[in-house]
Amino acid sequence: MAHDWQADFEQLVDEHQSMVFSLAWRMTGDRGLAEEIAQDVFLELDRNLGRMESQDHARFWLRRVAMSRSADALRRRKVRGMDLWVEIEEGHGAKAEDRGSPLGARLEQLLATLPEPQRAALVLRYQEDMTPEEIAATLDAPLATIKSHLQRGLKLLRAKAQNHLKEYVRVKEQVREF
């Protein structure tokens, strides 16, 4: 039963810090800011710990608040997609091992150039493996809007990838030949 579940703050931080941090980082493109947001989200969780009904509820709540805080931070900074792209490309203190493969890093850079609503939908879809229904509930948006953001975002990302990721095709071909 959900009511038998007792929220353990330390355990929740352990389990979800990677999720919250990754969401904030991919939404803001700034590692330092993402860390601040993650910290704020968990402190907010501490204040609302008594209202958490289950593990799923806590995860849903954390995703929702992380996305909302990231959007607030973006609005405060008035950062546009292209600015974020520059920040991510420059690394902003990210370690080399944090940046994954070059192809993955480039896809992340391109993702950061998308408009915020499309980026939010794609991050939740592909990082968190969420369904459009779950994304709609998390972002408190109509399902049709989310589906549209996913479709348009993916289309735009593909177009950008075709223009910017020449090495993607080259590497793929080299791998196939090898």
Next chain:
Amino acid sequence: MSFEPIDDFERELQQALERRPAPPGLKRKVMNVRSHARTQRIRDHRVMWQRLAASVLLAGVLAGGVTWRNHEERRKGEEVRRQVMTALRITSHALDQMKTQLAAQDRDGGQ
């Protein structure tokens, strides 16, 4: 429910967007700030209760003072009333005596 990636591109995107490990110090920072915030909250609560207790004490002292003053005024009023009544009784007694003496004199004079 989990969607299967539709094509290679989406699969690449999914791999690119795998969760990143949180910075090593994040949990420690969160726990430190939380602990500090809790201490601050407890301190704020204590100060609030102290202020509340001081307010209640002050209100009690004021209310007690007002009550004592009212009681004292009532007691003084009662004392004055008693003195007036005593004075009236004495006066009345003196008048009665005088009346008796006058009546006796009238009787003696008539004889």
